[in-house]
Amino acid sequence: MATGPKRRRFANGPPRPTYLAGVDADRAVMMILALAAEVSALRERLDTHEQLAAAGVPAALDSVESFAPSEDVAAARAAARRSMIDRVTRVLLEPESPRVRAASESHGAGDSPAAGESPE
Amino acid sequence: MTGNPVVQSPHAMLIEETHDERARDAFIASLREYTMVEIYPRLRKHYDEVLAPRYAERHGAAPASVDRVRTVMEASPFYMGYSLLVRGTQELLWDTVGEAVERQLPALIEKAQVLRTGRGSLTLDASLPLPNYTAAVDIHVMPGGFHTEITEDDVFAGALYDRGVHVFAFGGLGPLNDELGVATAAAVRQQFPDFAPQRILDLGCGAGHATLPLADAFPGAEVQGVDLAAPMLRYASARAAALGYSLHFSQQDATHTHWPDASFDLITSTLLLHEMPRPAILALFRECHRLLRPGGVMAHHDLLRWPDDPFDAFMMAWTTRHNNEPYERASGTLKFPDGCVGAGFDAADVFVVAQPGAYLEEVYQVSGIRGARKR
Numbered sequence: 134m135a136t137g138p139k140r141r142r143f144a145n146g147p148p149r150p151t152y153l154a155g156v157d158a159d160r161a162v163m164m165i166l167a168l169a170a171e172v173s174a175l176r177e178r179l180d181t182h183e184q185l186a187a188a189g190v191p192a193a194l195d196s197v198e199s200f201a202p203s204e205d206v207a208a209a210r211a212a213a214r215r216s217m218i219d220r221v222t223r224v225l226l227e228p229e230s231p232r233v234r235a236a237s238e239s240h241g242a243g244d245s246p247a248a249g250e251s252p253e
Numbered sequence: 254m255t256g257n258p259v260v261q262s263p264h265a266m267l268i269e270e271t272h273d274e275r276a277r278d279a280f281i282a283s284l285r286e287y288t289m290v291e292i293y294p295r296l297r298k299h300y301d302e303v304l305a306p307r308y309a310e311r312h313g314a315a316p317a318s319v320d321r322v323r324t325v326m327e328a329s330p331f332y333m334g335y336s337l338l339v340r341g342t343q344e345l346l347w348d349t350v351g352e353a354v355e356r357q358l359p360a361l362i363e364k365a366q367v368l369r370t371g372r373g374s375l376t377l378d379a380s381l382p383l384p385n386y387t388a389a390v391d392i393h394v395m396p397g398g399f400h401t402e403i404t405e406d407d408v409f410a411g412a413l414y415d416r417g418v419h420v421f422a423f424g425g426l427g428p429l430n431d432e433l434g435v436a437t438a439a440a441v442r443q444q445f446p447d448f449a450p451q452r453i454l455d456l457g458c459g460a461g462h463a464t465l466p467l468a469d470a471f472p473g474a475e476v477q478g479v480d481l482a483a484p485m486l487r488y489a490s491a492r493a494a495a496l497g498y499s500l501h502f503s504q505q506d507a508t509h510t511h512w513p514d515a516s517f518d519l520i521t522s523t524l525l526l527h528e529m530p531r532p533a534i535l536a537l538f539r540e541c542h543r544l545l546r547p548g549g550v551m552a553h554h555d556l557l558r559w560p561d562d563p564f565d566a567f568m569m570a571w572t573t574r575h576n577n578e579p580y581e582r583a584s585g586t587l588k589f590p591d592g593c594v595g596a597g598f599d600a601a602d603v604f605v606v607a608q609p610g611a612y613l614e615e616v617y618q619v620s621g622i623r624g625a626r627k628r
Contacts, residue, residue: 163345197272226338
């Protein structure tokens with residue numbers, strides 16, 4: 134832990150807007166986001182170990198820190214991050230919440246509200 | 254999907270990161286790219302195909318104003334989830350990069366002290382008052398904004414922004430974060446092929462990302478950069494020296510500088526106007542007119558216009574509500590030629606150069622360079 138001057142960790146300005154059912158839900162999502170960054174970093178560290186092992190290099194701290202991924206490895210990692218983000222955020226980015234779908238069905242909208250609304 | 258911000262060109266002032274810090278940055282860059290490139294278009298499609306027609310069914314027509322779009326969007330869990338994700342990513346970005354900067358801040362300060370004695374100059378003014386519009390809000394939700402000093406001879410904000418904006422743009426500003434500055438210089442050359450400015454001033458220069466390209470575009474010219482924020486200027490000065498440039502940086506308010514009338518041939522700004530309230534923008538134009546020599550040019554890279562479409566206008570204002578950028582609309586809706594004429598320029602001498610391929614064109618479809626030449 135750094136012993137020097139400490140940075141500010143929250144911005145001056147208006148309060149953070151509320152997004153979900155309440156500020157605590159928002160805070161929990163933001164913590165999950167930070168945790169997802171940790172999982173992603175851990176996964177890349179594991180990949181670095183595997184790359185070093187494949188090259189016959191012992192995975193000592195120095196070798197891990199100085200590892201420079203090839204273009205192919207970097208591209209594979211980017212694809213893995215994208216897939217993980219897609220899985221982690223699926224529910225948060227659902228086009229219609231189950232509550233909205235239920236309401237629209239009970240009003241006899243006459244169509245299939247879930248159909249054609251998939252993000253793909 | 255690139256999401257690979259590790260392509261940033263190293264220089265002596267750029268922070269060094271551990272394996273895991275680089276990996277966290279890469280994750281955040283991927284999140285930014287995912288939300289801007291993949292999710293934003295889906296949101297637009299969902300609005301066009303589901304939300305607007307549903308509204309029209311009830312009200313007879315699609316939402317015709319920004320306020321009506323807001324009502325529709327803020328009731329949409331998709332939009333609220335998207336907004337939380339983008340806001341959460343922004344806070345995570347600064348805190349993640351900030352941790353790496355904080356860890357090596359004493360060493361960065363020492364490096365800056367050595368580097369900036371070698372080339373160019375740095376003039377700070379601790380008595381310069383910070384305008385309320387800057388003091389009241391940390392823009393981009395960057396804790397401390399550009400101006401806060403957390404220690405003596407501080408470069409924290411500069412180091413944070415240099416790495417942070419690169420991750421934010423998922424590398425889209427180029428390896429030296431300078432593509433907008435390169436575009437500004439190119440627009441001036443394109444507009445005025447025979448123009449050879451001897452003295453150049455970059456307003457709101459920040460870390461100097463757009464200042465260095467001016468020296469490249471006009472070799473031999475003297476280049477000055479001004480900013481309100483001392484930590485940015487200390488960093489900019491050291492970064493310029495580290496990259497081999499001899500530029501001059503000073504802490505001044507761009508709306509009233511210390512220089513006498515007719516001091517410059519070219520005055521530029523990049524992504525500055527949209528962080529300023531309207532009266533300050535107009536004061537800045539007047540200051541440009543005062544500082545320019547006859548035949549001199551001012552050129553500002555920013556939003557060119559505010560979208561007419563209510564959905565686009567609503568989304569353009571997203572940064573106002575969610576990213577601490579309260580004045581975005583003030584510059585976006587500014588009648589630029591009127592502002593120039595009010596500052597003393599002739600309406601016939603106003604020019605616009607659109608940059609359709611510019612950074613994040615999916616979202617910022619209307620950015621480019623606007624300016625005027627003084628008679």
